[in-house]
Amino acid sequence: MADSKFIERYRTLFVSQLEAKSKKTDPENLYEPITYMLELGGKRLRPILTLMTAEVFGGSADEAMDAALAVEMFHNFSLVHDDIMDDAPLRRGKTTVHEKWDLNTGILSGDAMLILAYQFFESYPPETFKELTTLFSKTALEVCEGQQYDIDFETREDVTIPEYIKMIEYKTSVLVAAAMKMGATVAKASNKEADAVYEFGRNLGIAFQLQDDYLDAFGNPNTFGKQVGGDIIENKKTFLYLSSMEKGSKEQQESLLHLYSIKPKNPNAKVQAVKSIFQECGAVEATKTEIKSFTHRAFDTLDMMKISKTNKKVLRQFGENLMQRTV
Known part of the structure; x- marks a missing residue:
């Protein structure tokens, strides 16, 4: 079963390999920030999915380990650069790389992480190497496209909900999907089954990101690990915001537009005012409904996959745990 012990087994296995295989030390100012970033922890969600999916399809976690390491290294590379772009002070409750060192270190160490991610694939035989790197390159480019959409949306007043869903699909969920397909x-699963598990991961990833948006505004600051209200402070047009603009009264829409046009020195009052509008106009309920919808789509895909009931249960339970944020 995908209970906490089961997840912990993968996590422990992965972390020991991550520590063993990412110990480069010289030059110190290049590799120390990488080690620091990787040791910040996090859920290790994506590499766990790679290892788990490999076993679900009859392979071994050991065989999938280098693919899992590539996924985690890439994910952390993207976070280092995202934090620079967002000027974020905290990541997982700790100082971000560019704040702890400096901007140039953040850029260069991030670049090195991207290259290290590709090197992990070199252990696979040629045919598998080609499949993995082709998927990885496609995914990496989509993540960059998603990040650009995210940046563009900050200065656009006409972002639609479908555009927003596409942005979070590219920025977040394609990497979850690719992590599973790599496993x-x-x-050596069939193309049909590999594509199906990709779809499962893609829909679950969208649900996960929508929930992240919700928790960014309404999460517990002690357990969320990021600055609560960060998206509001950054004027990010999340699903909550877009739903409010669609559902809210003219007065609520005008208030939101005003609040999203200012960057006060003390943002707490702005965060509280925006959250009140989100609640009053039904955006919170709409977001919860959308989260459920994408979670159900993921499980519908899972039901159609030709794997054992036990393995279906493993993936379903993982999805359920994920959406309850217990992993």
Whole structure:
């Protein structure tokens, strides 16, 4: 079962390999920030999915380990650069790399992480290497496209909900989907099954990101690990914001537009005012409904996959745990 012990087994296995295989020390100012970033922890969600999916399709976690390491290294690279772009002070409750060192270190160490991610694939035989790197390059480019959409949306007043869903699909969920498909590829699953597990991951990833948006505004600051209200402070047009603009009264829409046009020195009052509008106009309920919708789509895809009931249960339970944020 995908209970906490089961997840912990993968996590422990992965972290020991991550520590063993990412110990480069010289030059110190290049590699120390990488080690620091990787040791910040996090849920290790994506690499756990790679290892789990490989076993679900009859492969082994050991075979999938280098693909899992590539996924986690890439994910952390993207976070280092995202934090620079967002000028974020905290990541997982700790000082961000560019704040702890400096901007140039953040850029260069991030670049090195991207290259290290590709090197992990070199252990695979040629045919598997080609499949993995082709998927990885496609995914990496989509993540960059998603990040650009995210930046563009900050200065646009006409962002639609479908555009927003596409942005979070590219920025977040394609990497979850690719992490799972890589596990299936290493285990030599059929193309049809590998594509199906990709769809499962893609829909679950969108649900996960929508929930992240919700928690950014309404999460517990002690457990969320990021600055609560960060998206509001950054004027990010999340699903909550877009739903409010769609559902709210003219007065609520005008208030939101005003609040999203200012950057006060003390942002707490702005965060509280925006959250009140989100609640009053039904955006909170709409967001919860959308989260459920994408979670159900993921499970519908899972139901159609030709794997054992036990393995379906493993993936379903993982999805349920994920959406309850217990992993």
